Amino acid sequence: AQSVTQLDSQVPVFEEAPVELRCNYSSSVSVYLFWYVQYPNQGLQLLLKYLSGSTLVKGINGFEAEFNKSQTSFHLRKPSVHISDTAEYFCAVLYILTGGGNKLTFGTGTQLKVEL
């Protein structure tokens, strides 16, 4: 069974400071990993994804994440945050079904609050 753990429910940070949002997963098969962002009163939007290849993945809005197979982690980072990055961030693992189709398992989310 696949599961995703986001240990930090809230992360406060000052503007222009670096931030890391942690994500650990458990899976017995090859993994496809995602980070989604949800701005207030909106649906989810894809930030970045890891399917294969380079373990350092760059996404939109200056975010990046590193896939670490030995530590089963996929932490999200940004070197300098902006007020507009205040949002909820979700890590997710994709599960490919044998009969076709696919489904995502999400973590519980991390609320990033950027302060002046």
Add this chain to the structure above:
Amino acid sequence: DVKVTQSSRYLVKRTGEKVFLECVQDMDHENMFWYRQDPGLGLRLIYFSYDVKMKEKGDIPEGYSVSREKKERFSLILESASTNQTSMYLCASSLFPGESSYEQYFGPGTRLTVT
């Protein structure tokens, strides 16, 4: 521009009512999904469908059913709404595996309150 739309942003219903939540995508995607989102629990999959008239139970299907009569439309049905179904409901769609990046595209959500 890809688009997933949901019929209502806010909905208030009474306990015992039958509730329909509609989702439409204009991207010709095979897969469609219904999630509910609750604080501290993240997103949990209720049902999904990878073809017309096909449906699969997700992680929390109890109290819900779905209908997919056309490729672009996926409906979530609460047969008899209860207060513990008060939540944010999110619809998503994606291409069939192997054809793209597996990205799921989300609608804006419907905040349902059952009183």
